[in-house]
Each structure stands twice: as structure tokens, then as C-alpha cells.
Amino acid sequence: MASSKQEGTSAAAEQLGSMSLGESVERKDDDAEPTARNGTTSAAKVCSACEKKSDALMKCRACKCVWYCDKKCQNKHWKEHKKECKSIKEVLDKRGGKLDVGTELDIGPLEKLPPREECPICMHVLPFHDNLHTYFSCCGKVVCCGCDYQHQIKSKGQVSCAFCREPKPRSDEEILARARKRAELKDPNALCNLAMKYGSGKNGLPVDEVKCIELLRESADLGFPGAQYNLGNFHCNGHMGLEQNEEEELKYIKEAAEGGDFPSLHNLGWMENDNGNRTVAMQHWRLTASGGLKESNHDLIEHCFEKGLLHHGDLAETLQAFYLARAELKSNGRDQYIKYLKNTGKYKEEYDC
Ligand SMILES: [Zn+2]
Ligand SMILES: [Zn+2]
Ligand SMILES: [Zn+2]
Ligand SMILES: [Zn+2]
Numbered sequence: 043m044a045s046s047k048q049e050g051t052s053a054a055a056e057q058l059g060s061m062s063l064g065e066s067v068e069r070k071d072d073d074a075e076p077t078a079r080n081g082t083t084s085a086a087k088v089c090s091a092c093e094k095k096s097d098a099l100m101k102c103r104a105c106k107c108v109w110y111c112d113k114k115c116q117n118k119h120w121k122e123h124k125k126e127c128k129s130i131k132e133v134l135d136k137r138g139g140k141l142d143v144g145t146e147l148d149i150g151p152l153e154k155l156p157p158r159e160e161c162p163i164c165m166h167v168l169p170f171h172d173n174l175h176t177y178f179s180c181c182g183k184v185v186c187c188g189c190d191y192q193h194q195i196k197s198k199g200q201v202s203c204a205f206c207r208e209p210k211p212r213s214d215e216e217i218l219a220r221a222r223k224r225a226e227l228k229d230p231n232a233l234c235n236l237a238m239k240y241g242s243g244k245n246g247l248p249v250d251e252v253k254c255i256e257l258l259r260e261s262a263d264l265g266f267p268g269a270q271y272n273l274g275n276f277h278c279n280g281h282m283g284l285e286q287n288e289e290e291e292l293k294y295i296k297e298a299a300e301g302g303d304f305p306s307l308h309n310l311g312w313m314e315n316d317n318g319n320r321t322v323a324m325q326h327w328r329l330t331a332s333g334g335l336k337e338s339n340h341d342l343i344e345h346c347f348e349k350g351l352l353h354h355g356d357l358a359e360t361l362q363a364f365y366l367a368r369a370e371l372k373s374n375g376r377d378q379y380i381k382y383l384k385n386t387g388k389y390k391e392e393y394d395c
Pocket of ligand 3: 161162164166186189190
């Protein structure tokens with residue numbers, strides 16, 4: 043029997059097979075409607091597939107977390123939702139269908155997402171993974187991989203900046219001259235970039251750990267989360283000549299998290315969790331999951347909901363926000379770039395974070 047993973051219409055067909063069509067969604071007036079932590083009904087319902095707001099939506103019958111216009115919308119979204127839906131349903135089944143077990147913690151209302159950096163061309167929030175956006179030292183802009191890829195295709199081999207059209211530097215000397223010029227302008231991203239070139243001896247530079255840390259600190263002091271994250275990491279591992287120091291690590295990761303860096307906020311969640319601050323950890327993960335970070339969403343289900351620490355209503359609210367954020371992170375250009383990476387064997391699973 044064929045057991046390979048299938049995509050697209052086959053995935054939808056799989057769902058139709060696994061749940062009888064008439065039962066895959068249920069009406070909003072069902073009494074098992076997800077409720078927020080304080081017992082009130084969750085805020086405006088939104089279809090997780092087409093983002094339509096309506097009171098007449100139907101709820102996914104399996105996980106009881108997300109809403110759809112109809113079975114068509116649900117099937118369209120199944121590829122995105124399948125993994126989480128199955129994990130949540132498994133937990134609910136173990137509990138005999140109970141949404142909560144009574145040991146859940148009160149994590150308060152969902153905070154508003156902090157402003158996040160957008161691609162200046164498509165205006166979509168930048169993807170999380172560093173390899174899916176590019177910093178251009180000509181204009182200092184960070185452009186998403188989708189827009190960069192589209193531009194490279196359109197300009198047929200004329201390698202230039204997707205934003206300002208400046209030809210890309212062709213030699214190490216040119217790369218370093220530009221990087222230094224922007225670093226002198228105190229562009230925090232450029233300082234961090236140049237720091238990491240010194241740290242790894244890139245573009246013909248000799249490895250210089252002292253210079254690397256000096257530039258990173260300068261960038262971190264200007265509030266650049268990427269530099270704060272790197273410094274935190276080096277203190278965690280004792281790299282780049284820095285001593286292993288948990289306090290320093292926490293300080294830098296906190297700064298990066300406060301600056302809106304979601305992977306840092308996710309890590310901070312684990313640090314809080316390990317110190318026994320589970321409520322704070324869940325608050326961090328809920329925020330980052332609602333901004334579309336997959337690992338936070340996964341940890342909320344596997345480490346919090348499954349253990350009876352997180353209310354089903356809070357999970358449902360987060361999951362709805364998660365899908366809206368994931369849609370915001372997508373664009374045709376980005377999809378095409380991912381396709382290109384997959385076709386050329388350059389794609390890595392970690393990009394999908
Ligand atoms: Zn819909
Ligand atoms: Zn579901
Ligand atoms: Zn873009
Ligand atoms: Zn440029």
C-alpha cells in the first residue's frame with residue numbers, strides 16, 4: 043500500500059478519507075466552542091484558510107481550535123493544519139474529549155505583536171531564517187529572498203541590489219570597502235555583518251576575535267538584535283574568546299528579545315522554563331507562535347498543552363493567530379525561491395522555522 047506523503051489535492055483527499063465530510067467541521071453554535079481562559083468566547087472568528095471574518099464559520103471538529111467558512115476552505119488549509127490538528131486531537135482523545143484537565147496555568151491575555159521588520163519591496167514581514175533574507179551594504183536594506191530572487195530573474199544575470207539596483211560588489215576588496223563604509227556610518231546591521239566577517243575570516247580577512255566582539259558590542263549598543271543574539275550565543279558556548287557566562291547570555295538574549303527578535307524570545311522562553319517560570323515561558327512562546335514561529339507553536343502543543351499546563355482556549359487563540367501570521371510570511375516570490383532551492387538540492391529543513 044502506498045504510504046508516501048502526498049501534497050495538494052491528495053492531502054485534501056486524505057483528509058476526506060480520514061474524517062467523513064459531513065463531520066469534518068461543526069457549526070459555530072456547537073456547545074463545545076473554544077473559549078478564552080476567562081470563560082468568554084474567543085474574539086472575532088476568522089477563517090484560517092481565506093481570512094474571512096464571520097460569525098457563521100465552522101470549527102475544525104478534530105482539534106476544536108480553528109475556524110473555516112466551509113469544507114472547501116478546510117480542505118485547502120489541511121496541508122498547513124494537518125500536523126497540529128493531529129497532535130491536538132491525540133491529546134484530546136487521551137483525555138476522553140475533555141478540552142482542559144484543570145491543572146492549566148493562567149497566562150493572561152495575548153499581547154499585541156511588536157512591530158517587525160518588513161521587506162521594503164513586498165512589505166511582507168521578513169522570514170525568520172537568516173538565509174531567507176539578504177542585507178545589502180549599498181543601501182543598507184534587508185530584502186526578502188522572494189524579491190531578491192524575482193529581481194535576479196528579471197535582470198538576467200546582471201547581479202545588482204534588488205532595492206537600489208547598485209551592482210553587487212565583485213571582489214573581496216569591494217565587499218569589504220562597502221561594509222566598512224556603512225560600518226563607519228554606524229549602520230548597526232553593517233557593524234554586525236563586518237563583525238561576523240572578522241569572526242570567521244570571511245572575504246579574505248584574517249580571523250580576529252577581538253575585533254569581532256568589539257564590533258558586535260558596538261552594534262548591540264545601538265540596539266541591533268542580531269548582534270545581541272550573537273553575543274548571547276557566544277557567552278552560552280564560550281566562543282569567540284568570551285567566557286561561558288549564563289548571566290551575560292541571559293542579558294543579551296533578553297535585549298534581543300525585547301528588540302523584537304522572535305528566535306531570541308523563543309530561547310528566552312526555554313531559559314525561563316528551565317528556571318521554573320513556566321507561566322512566563324508560555325507567555326513568550328504564545329507571542330512568538332502568534333507571530334508565526336513554528337517551533338514555539340510546536341512547543342506550546344507538545345510541552346504545554348499536552349502536559350495540561352495550557353488552556354485549550356489559549357492554544358486555540360494562539361493557533362488562529364499563528365496561521366494568519368504564516369500566511370503573512372508567504373508570498374509568490376518566496377514560494378518560487380523555495381521551489382528553486384528544492385529543485386537544486388539547496389533547501390534545508392531548518393529554513394521552515
Ligand atoms: Zn474561508
Ligand atoms: Zn484541526
Ligand atoms: Zn520581499
Ligand atoms: Zn542597495
